[in-house]
Amino acid sequence: MKDLYKDKCKSIYRLRPSFGHRNNAITICMSLVLAAVFVSILMFLMVVCSLNLHMFSGQPILKFQTKKIHDFPLECLAWNQTLSCPKNYPTTHKNLDRSLANTCPDYFRWIHEDLRHWRETGITRDMVEVAKRSAHFRLIILDGKLYVEKFRKSIQTRDLFTLWGFQQLLRLYPGMIPDLELMFDCDDRPVFNIKQYFKRRPNPGPPPLFKYCSDPWSLDIVSPDWSFWGWAETNQKPWEMTLKDIKQGNKRVKWKDRLPFAYWRGNPTVSPLRADLIKCNVTNTHNVDWGTHLFIQDWINESGHGYKNSNIEDQCTYRYKIYIEGWSWSVSEKYILACDSPTLYITPHYYTFFARGMAPLEHFWPIRVTNMCRSLKFAVEWGNNHTSKAQEIGEASSKFIQEDMKMDYIYDYMLHLLTEYAKLLKFKPTLPLNAIELCSESMACFADGKWRKFMEDSLVRYPANTIPCTMPPPYDPSTIKAIIDNKTRAIKQVEMWEDEYWRNQNLKHD
């Protein structure tokens, strides 16, 4: 299933209206044959179902009795027969446990910031249609159901897994997601520049476009990327499972016993900055050891060798991990930060939805873009000299990733983002003619291999039984300024230490 809208799928949608009545003898005869086939299929299904019940009676029924949770697995058998989405999934929330109410992590507050451009004007249909220029699909939610209008093909299956994520959100919080229409772009870099839409007269109205990353000069609204539900092309499991694997992996080698170098593995050809980084490798420079071990990830070779070298949980054997952007932000960010080893974070240009919740020296060690090798060497040496502080930074980012970014919060972030976005809409969402309804079955039942497995593994099998976290209020402008000032100060501090260190080194060698 390389594409969500494979021809198979399309033709099925086109075929559906053609089940009409015709009353000549041949069709009556055909109908009788069809009826006979139908009855035998039905009998076959009943047998299979009873078998299934026998096979699985142990687990789900036990769960049902003890936890009183009704489980809704994928209904591919039914989907294959009827090609219609199941109607038995709950559409409202009942008996939500309110005792565990808590406030969402601070990075949720940036949702207000991302939507600030529309706070005065609201979002009009015209604005949404301008965003279409860059979108891969229009996502429509009406009465708790998900529809999609597709415009163009995305890289790999980013669109499929992104839509899958929204579909799971609807399963987790049935009846809680408001009606809306939004444009989603699955490419890497932000598209709409703020200046272009605010400095120009007459003001054309800023287009709201959902993306995986943005930068401070763009309007684009950040949303979780596809990999939270799995990245089949690189064998990256759904986030919930990855988090568990990394937690286990972290226990294998204690921080002090890890190799006292900085590690990176990736594709250096996607940006000049990465090409620069590779120059810092131990083998690439004469006489200088920059304290880094860098490896080129060849995804094509990896896929031929069962991804042996790309297991995230096996990569936590170095004391320091390097994060560097690629063509834009890199999906590896969250995996690298989860290792219990301090992340040497090469000053980024882009941000993801969670990155703004972290601070230099608290969650990561900032690395300059210019003179990267010197900056890395200093960081590694400083960490090896100040082991308890280094460990503290590594643990803080792991804690942030494991706790503030657990899958429950990813869904809560999406819920609050969509809720706040929908509040701004100035028009009534409607269904375009060529939109199709999506349900988990229509996405997963045609998929195979890793695509199918990752969808089954990330399927939300029943509605949440607790309320989502409470959305924190917007930051006031002075607090935002203080946050940015604090980050700048921490970065300046590191740069000062670093400059002083290199001044002393040069003195020694003169």
Ligand SMILES: *[C@@H]1O[C@H](CO)[C@@H](O)[C@H](O)[C@H]1NC(C)=O
């Ligand atoms: C549904 O049909 C597809 C192909 O038509 C098949 O690959 C798949 O195994 C079927 N699923 C079930 C549960 O029968």
Ligand SMILES: *[C@@H]1O[C@H](CO)[C@@H](O)[C@H](O)[C@H]1NC(C)=O
């Ligand atoms: C970096 O150095 C290590 C250790 O010598 C080596 O195994 C690796 O292949 C080098 N990486 C690159 C990209 O040259």
Ligand SMILES: *[C@@H]1O[C@H](CO)[C@@H](O)[C@H](O)[C@H]1NC(C)=O
């Ligand atoms: C391909 O991967 C295998 C196993 O990970 C490794 O032994 C081999 O050296 C790699 N080949 C190339 C050309 O990178």
Ligand SMILES: *[C@@H]1O[C@H](CO)[C@@H](O)[C@H](O)[C@H]1NC(C)=O
């Ligand atoms: C680490 O400690 C050594 C020995 O005390 C010292 O020479 C070196 O400058 C220190 N490096 C850093 C970055 O603190």
Ligand SMILES: *[C@@H]1O[C@H](CO)[C@@H](O)[C@H](O)[C@H]1NC(C)=O
């Ligand atoms: C900025 O840093 C100061 C001192 O470290 C701290 O007291 C303050 O709470 C920080 N402000 C913000 C908004 O993080």
